[in-house]
Amino acid sequence: MIEAAKIWNEPNNKSHWDISLDPDWTRFAELAIAAGKAIRSAHPTLTRVLGGISPIDPGFMRTMQMRGVLDHADAVAVHGFPLDWNLWQIDQWPSKLAExxxxxxxxxxxxxxxxxxxxxxxxxxxxxxxxxxLLIGRAPRIHWYSLYDLPSTWEATTRHREAEGSSYYRHFHMGLLREDGSPKQALKLYERYAPMIGLCQWFHFEDHRLQDAAGWMRRLGVRHLRTGLSWADSFRPDALAWFDRQMETLAEFDVTVTFCFTPEHRGIASHHTSPPLDANEFADFCAQMVERYCARTGAVPSPATPEPEGKPICAL
Incomplete structure (x- = not known):
């Protein structure tokens, strides 16, 4: 089932939102408000989460509060990697949440x-x-990033490979499983925490790891999963067939689904981090995905099920 819809990913990080095109986050606020309203219209009770911020910045939250964004969210989210990228120590987690x-x-x-x-x-x-x-009991949802290492032949979702230096390559070693699916030392330890700490696992378009990932999560006892549905991917051929397959495979977990990534032809700039030309187009995508995959009928369409004219199929 889907338990939450997350609006964007790391909007205050230049690798995920082009801050040069929106230096005061006015455009992001417009997008987040439109998406929050659209999600609420599509589903009366689904939890709306403001995209996880990285870095953890109270000033950004003050800006979102001032611009009215938090009036259209039910939770806010933060991301932290103090052992790899953040300029603070792991023991500061409680104070970061308090901020x-x-x-x-x-x-x-x-x-x-x-x-x-x-x-x-x-x-x-x-x-x-x-x-x-540090986090169990201090946050209502915790998602460990991630189940799998990023395949070495792929690229990390960033536009700053040269500037990041060795930090860029840490992206490829975040999994509990290696690229080939073999377990690392931390996997057995994670099993102890799986009921309390969920996973964050992004699946690329037609990701070959999807079925194996579901099997691993089932064996580990994972309850909560965070993943994403890409607005940019929605313009690919057979996109809905892939989305259906992904969400059907993950139906047994409590899923926080993240909506993000601007199609190149719908952004101010031709890049997935660009603010969209029209925030309402992103909001419409969010609403369509919520209508299609949030619990209404309990029926899950097969990828081949045709969509009726008018309203999309409700799935999970």
Whole structure:
């Protein structure tokens, strides 16, 4: 089932939102408000989560509050990777959450937290255990990033490979499983925390890992999963067939589905991080996906099921 819809991913990070085109986040606020309204119109009770911020910045939350965005959200989310990218120590997690709680009255979710095995698998295992100690009981949702390492032949979703240096390559070592599906040292440890710490696993278009990922999550006892449906991917041929297959495969988990990524031909600039030309087009995509995949009928269409004229099929 889908338990939450998340509006964008890391909007205050230049790798996910082109801040040069929206330096005061006016356009992002417009997009988030439109999406929040559209999701609520499509589903009266679905939890709306403001996209996980990275870095954790109280000033950004004050801006969202001032622009009225938080009036159309039911929770806010943060991302943190203190062992890999953030300029703060892992033991600061409680104070980082407190900084955001001081600015907002909404629940604060941690929808991405992780540690890479870039230097050593033991570092990742220690990071997982320490993260669990610091966050369980302090956040209503925690999602460990991620189940799989990013395949070495792919690219990380960033436009700053040259500027990042060795930090870029940490993207490829965040999984509990290696690229070939073999377990790392932290996997067995994670099983202990799976009921309390969910996973964040992005699936690329027609991702070959989907079925195996569902099997691993089932064996580990995962309840909560965060993944995404890409607005940009929705313009690919057979996009709905892939979306149907993905969401049907994940139906047994409580899914937070993230809506993000601008189609190149619908942005101010021709890039997935660009603000869209029309925020309402993104909002329409969010509403269509909620109508299609949120619990209304309990029936899950097969990928081949034709869509009736007018309203999309409700799936999960």
């Amino acid at each position: 955001i709680r001081a600015e907002v009255a909404l629940p604060v979710w941690v929808t991405e937290v992780g540690a890479s095995s870039f230097g050593a698998e033991q570092v990742q295992a220690w990071g997982l255990e320490r993260t669990a100690d």
